[in-house]
Amino acid sequence: MPEPxxxxxxxxxxxxxRAMAVGLSLALFITVFSLDYTVKRGDTLxxxxxxxxxxxxxxxxxxxxxxxxxxxxxxxxxxxxxEDTKAQPAPEQEVIHVVKSGETLARxxxxxxxxxxxxxxxxxxxxxxxxRIGQKLKIPGTSASGGNSDAAARSDRHHxxxxxxxxxxxxxxxxxxxxxxxxxxxxxxxxxxxxxTRLFLDGPVYEWKGGNKVTYTVKSGDxxxxxxxxxxxxxxxxxxxxxxxxxxxxxxxxxxxxxxxGWVCPLEGASFFNDWGFPRSGGRYHEGNxxxxxxGTPVRAPVAGTVKQVVGKIGGxxxxxxxxxxxxxxxxxxxKFGKNGRxxxxxxxxxxxxxxxxxxxxxxxxxxxxxxxxxxxxYPTLVEHGCR
Numbered sequence: 001m002p003e004p005x006x007x008x009x010x011x012x013x014x015x016x017x018r019a020m021a022v023g024l025s026l027a028l029f030i031t032v033f034s035l036d037y038t039v040k041r042g043d044t045l046x047x048x049x050x051x052x053x054x055x056x057x058x059x060x061x062x063x064x065x066x067x068x069x070x071x072x073x074x075x076x077x078x079x080x081x082x083e084d085t086k087a088q089p090a091p092e093q094e095v096i097h098v099v100k101s102g103e104t105l106a107r108x109x110x111x112x113x114x115x116x117x118x119x120x121x122x123x124x125x126x127x128x129x130x131x132r133i134g135q136k137l138k139i140p141g142t143s144a145s146g147g148n149s150d151a152a153a154r155s156d157r158h159h160x161x162x163x164x165x166x167x168x169x170x171x172x173x174x175x176x177x178x179x180x181x182x183x184x185x186x187x188x189x190x191x192x193x194x195x196x197t198r199l200f201l202d203g204p205v206y207e208w209k210g211g212n213k214v215t216y217t218v219k220s221g222d223x224x225x226x227x228x229x230x231x232x233x234x235x236x237x238x239x240x241x242x243x244x245x246x247x248x249x250x251x252x253x254x255x256x257x258x259x260x261x262g263w264v265c266p267l268e269g270a271s272f273f274n275d276w277g278f279p280r281s282g283g284r285y286h287e288g289n290x291x292x293x294x295x296g297t298p299v300r301a302p303v304a305g306t307v308k309q310v311v312g313k314i315g316g317x318x319x320x321x322x323x324x325x326x327x328x329x330x331x332x333x334x335x336k337f338g339k340n341g342r343x344x345x346x347x348x349x350x351x352x353x354x355x356x357x358x359x360x361x362x363x364x365x366x367x368x369x370x371x372x373x374x375x376x377x378x379y380p381t382l383v384e385h386g387c388r
Contacts, residue, residue: 069312095139102215106324187377265387288368316356330368
């Protein structure tokens with residue numbers, strides 16, 4: 001005997017309930033879970049957002065990104081609304097790099113968004129300054145921390161300075177925090193603080209270690225003496241590194257390995273002070289220093305690295321320099337760009353202007369530094385290297 005058929009309205013009702021349940025499950029799945037994405041060279045926040053079906057503002061908010069124009073290779077972004085794959089990570093792909101003439105571990109690391117120390121460890125290299133042409137190197141995947149694991153992460157605990165407060169009085173409000181700790185985290189050298197400033201209670205501190213090996217291609221009219229002077233090194237050092245028998249004979253197109261030992265001021269003779277943390281429109285705070293100089297003044301790369309040119313509404317004409325020292329340097333509001341791609345310390349990478357949201361203001365360079373993805377105050381570094 002055939003089973004009695006369910007009335008059509010009840011069947012439709014059950015289908016609606018099942019459909020609603022499936023839809024609700026999918027909605028909860030999409031809303032609750034997230035996916036990590038590691039930034040690759042050439043990526044932009046807009047392209048990543050488009051590829052993952054989210055908005056730039058959602059992506060920026062999920063990752064506490066104050067400047068949507070600033071992301072860097074190796075940075076790990078949380079993509080809101082996708083499944084969290086941390087429980088079952090994909091196997092790491094092994095990449096092999098064959099060392100070419102003039103390459104250094106730092107340069108190779110910059111290319112793949114990792115660090116020289118990570119490559120050295122993966123290949124049992126005891127001397128990071130000693131690799132040979134033709135050597136095959138395993139390139140390890142970037143870690144979840146996005147690179148330099150030696151850099152201290154910041155908890156982003158901060159304090160907005162009130163009238164009459166001092167570093168000591170601010171430190172007294174928080175457990176386990178000292179005035180010296182706040183000063184170091186915010187690049188304060190003289191104890192002076194300003195009302196309304198945002199001060200972080202802890203964070204990493206950048207210390208220049210020196211010693212960038214870069215590759216320079218000889219141009220018409222070059223002499224070893226002029227090349228050495230431009231890279232703050234000596235003719236003898238270049239001769240020794242490149243096995244040059246006659247210092248008076250170099251040829252156009254010849255590639256020279258140069259040990260550039262100095263940190264170069266991005267804007268020599270600029271006028272600036274420690275305006276780190278000053279309040280800005282839209283509830284923002286100043287994450288860097290403004291260096292004032294006449295329009296068109298050359299802006300130089302502080303260290304060797306790779307420059308990426310970006311045009312945005314806030315930064316205007318902006319350069320992001322991924323330095324061989326593990327720091328990402330940012331220069332905004334440029335009048336026009338200079339050298340792009342691979343650069344040496346001291347190369348001109350732009351010219352002072354007031355593009356972006358600095359339109360109408362005095363020409364200046366907004367100079368920022370990011371250590372392991374954490375913004376730090378450039379002021380102590382600028383002062384240490386006599387940039388004023």
